[in-house]
Structures are given as structure tokens and as C-alpha cells.
Amino acid sequence: MQLREIRWGSREFAAEVELRYRLLRQPLGLWFSPRELEAEESERHFGAFEGRRLVACVVARPLGQGAVQLRQMAVEEDRRGRGVGRLLLDFAEAELAGSGFTEAVLHARETAVGFYEKAGYAVDGEPFEEVTLPHRLMRKRLTPR
Numbered sequence: 001m002q003l004r005e006i007r008w009g010s011r012e013f014a015a016e017v018e019l020r021y022r023l024l025r026q027p028l029g030l031w032f033s034p035r036e037l038e039a040e041e042s043e044r045h046f047g048a049f050e051g052r053r054l055v056a057c058v059v060a061r062p063l064g065q066g067a068v069q070l071r072q073m074a075v076e077e078d079r080r081g082r083g084v085g086r087l088l089l090d091f092a093e094a095e096l097a098g099s100g101f102t103e104a105v106l107h108a109r110e111t112a113v114g115f116y117e118k119a120g121y122a123v124d125g126e127p128f129e130e131v132t133l134p135h136r137l138m139r140k141r142l143t144p145r
């Protein structure tokens with residue numbers, strides 16, 4: 001498996017959007033607007049590949065003051081439970097720490113809180129609803145390795 005950054009607007013970015021749509025939006029009856037995808041040019045995109053097949057992705061949105069929001073984390077259904085998500089998360093965090101970010105925050109679906117806790121994230125505050133699902137705000141300090 002290879003971990004690498006995906007360039008916005010590339011063919012790999014199109015595969016990333018397809019994966020995110022199929023795994024995160026379509027099941028909720030939601031989609032991406034062209035404006036939403038255009039705004040992602042200013043974000044960082046990371047992927048896990050098996051050969052040319054994209055099997056997992058995560059997006060990082062700079063928030064200012066050293067903070068970055070990780071979002072749209074998804075692993076192909078037939079590749080879950082094999083450490084792919086954790087490897088990709090570790091890779092994205094290391095790249096972002098290397099770029100000077102000092103804190104990662106995210107809105108975790110309640111069902112994924114345990115995954116992020118294992119990776120060192122802590123819940124902050126009360127549950128809230130986003131894209132029709134209960135979520136928790138989670139935080140982790142990033143340190144360059």
C-alpha cells in the first residue's frame with residue numbers, strides 16, 4: 001500500500017471524490033455541490049493506494065493559528081479493520097505536523113469515536129448533529145516526528 005498526497009483537480013482527486021460520495025454522502029442521500037468541491041482547492045488531500053486503486057482518503061482544512069480540521073475520512077468497506085485507516089491518519093498527521101500545524105481537530109461520527117481515541121484524539125464537549133448524524137468534536141496535539 002502507498003500513502004501519498006492527492007493533488008486537487010487531478011485524476012486521483014476525482015477518484016477521491018467518488019470514494020467520499022459513495023461511502024459518506026450517498027448513504028445519507030447527500031451529495032457535493034460544485035462550489036463545495038472548488039473550495040477544496042485550498043485544502044490538503046491524502047490517499048492510501050493499492051496499486052492504482054484508491055482505498056482510503058482524508059481531507060485537511062487549515063483553520064488558522066496552527067490548527068487543521070481533518071474531515072471526510074473513509075476507508076473502502078472491503079479494506080476496513082486491517083489498519084489502513086490508522087496508517088493513513090498517521091501519515092496525514094505527520095505531513096501536517098511537518099508543515100507546521102500544531103493541532104488537529106475533527107468532527108467524529110459517534111460510531112468512529114473509538115477509532116480516533118485509539119489514535120490519540122480526545123473528545124471535547126457535548127454531542128451535536130451534522131449531516132443528519134450525531135458527532136463529537138475531538139482534538140489532538142500534533143508534534144513533528
Ligand SMILES: CC(C)(COP(=O)(O)OP(=O)(O)OC[C@H]1O[C@@H](n2cnc3c(N)ncnc32)[C@H](O)[C@@H]1OP(=O)(O)O)[C@@H](O)C(=O)NCCC(=O)NCCS
Nearest residue numbers: 073074075080081082083084085086108109111112114115
Ligand atoms: C472509521 C474508519 C475510517 C476506520 O478505518 P479502518 O481502516 O477500518 O480502521 P483501522 O483498521 O485502521 O483501525 C485502527 C484501530 O481502531 C479500531 N477501530 C476501527 N474502527 C473503529 C470504530 N468504528 N470504533 C472503535 N474502534 C475502531 C480498530 O479496531 C483498530 O484497533 P487496534 O489498533 O487496537 O487494532 C472506517 O471504518 C470507515 O471508513 N468507516 C466509515 C466512514 C466513517 O465513519 N468515517 C469517519 C467519519 S468521522
